[in-house]
Amino acid sequence: MSLIDQVIRPDIRAMSAYAVAHSDGFLKLDAMENPYPLPEKLKAALAKRLSEVALNRYPVPSYTGLKTRIRQKMGVPDGYDVILGNGSDELISLIALACAKKDEPAKIVTPVPGFVMYALSAQFAGMEFIGIPLKPDFRLDIEAMLSAIEKHRPTVVYLSQPHNPTGTLFDEKEVTSIIGAMSGKGIVISDEAYQPFAEASFMSKLPEYPNLVVMRTVSKLGLAGIRLGYMSAIPELLAEFDKVRPPYNVNVLTEATAEFAMDHIDVFNHQAAIIRSEREKLAVALDKLPGIEVFPSRANFLLIRVPKAGEVFEKLLARKVLIKNMGKMHTLLQNCLRITVSSPEENKIFLDQFSACIQ
Template structure:
């Protein structure tokens, strides 16, 4: 037996690392990033702020100032706090670690196909992941979700809203039905990574539901490079998750940049407004092309279906355009591609090259 076989868990040995393709030289529309850089005047001001950061010191572990700015600008209810993470990925891991009880089996449940980290965090924490398929039109199967909750009694239910990778926005009634079904069973997490483009949120409804947690990230807003996520729930629940959070998990450069961004949130909100407008224009243009099915989206991406998706994807790669081929993620996504909505200029380049590739 080799050293790796001796010390590494068998299920980990069978896993593959998260794939991130080389995007150098490509029109990059595969990762739901905001295409707009920080305006030049703010770049200079941020540079001055970062120059004063004490890189030789650990962060103040309470992150008091940053949390206060998030509460002020991101609609956190009065009396509620936030826990910060190195991206929402870390928050998802924290939740799994805190809920993976050793005295009884614990499960995480989510509609599928869904964000890969829900299932991955469950596996790493030693929990069972239960996936409930969406309907054929990629909308939520509420009856199946409620039946699965009754049968499986999960510790955690994830609802990415808008959903990833489909862009679907679940209705308030659907979410409330699931929250109520989970009363005295477990936690419902509204993962609102794409909230800036949906203009819908359950953040202000946290006081209504003791078993609701709302999670967000600043990545899609335009700060993917600083890796910052935050989540809010009733204080006593949040305090338990904070025990699992590694100390100093948000670095001082991220902290300073995020504080600066909160003070200029109007800039990012205006960028989101442009992306929302471009999403509708891009969807309409794609619908006009022959053989393209465009699914409704309230995120900053569009999911489409076409017969020869694999071939079109490869042609786009040869034309230096990188989108996401999601057809292998789940049977419901057969022949589907996911396209990040970008700037007007980049969207035009994409449409020109995409139109040529489907001929």
């Protein structure tokens, strides 16, 4: 038996590492990033602030200043706090770690196809993952979701609002019915990574639902490089999650950058408004192309269905255009491609290259 066989769990050995496509020299439209950098004046101001950060000191693990700014700027209800994470990925892992049980596997239920980290966090923590397929038009199958809650009695239900990878914003009444079905049984996570582009949120409803957790990230807002996520819920629940959070999980440069961003949130909100406008223009342009099905999106990306999507994807790669081929992720996504909405200039380049590839 090899060393790896002796020390690494069988399910981990059978996995592949999370793959990130090589993108140097490409028009990069695969990762739902904001295409706009900071204005030059703000770049200079941020550089000055970062130059004054004490890199020789650990972060103060309470992160009081940053959390105060987030509460003030991001609509967190009065009396509610936030927990910070190294991106939403870490928060998802913390939830699984806190909710996993030794005596019997706790369960996570979520619509599929969905964000891969929900399933991975469940696997790593020893939880059971139960995926409930969306309807063919990517709406929530509310009857199947409620039936799964009744049958499996999950500890955690994840609902992405808007949903990744489809861009669908689930009906508010259906979401609240799931929160109600989970009352007294478990928690519902409203994962609002794409909230700046949806202009809809459950954050203000936290006081109405003690079993609701609202999770967000600053990545899609325009700060993917600093890796910061945050979540809010009733204080008693946050206190339990905080017990499994590493004490220095957000570094001092991320903390300072995020504080700076909160002080200039109007700049990022303006960029989000531009991206929302460009999303609608791109959707209209794609819909005019022959054979292309464009699905409604409230995120900063569009999901489309294309005949022979795999071939189109490879042709775009050859032209140095990188999007996401979703066809292998789930049967519902057969022949589907996902495109990040970018600047007007980059969107035009994509449309020109895409049009040539589907001829």
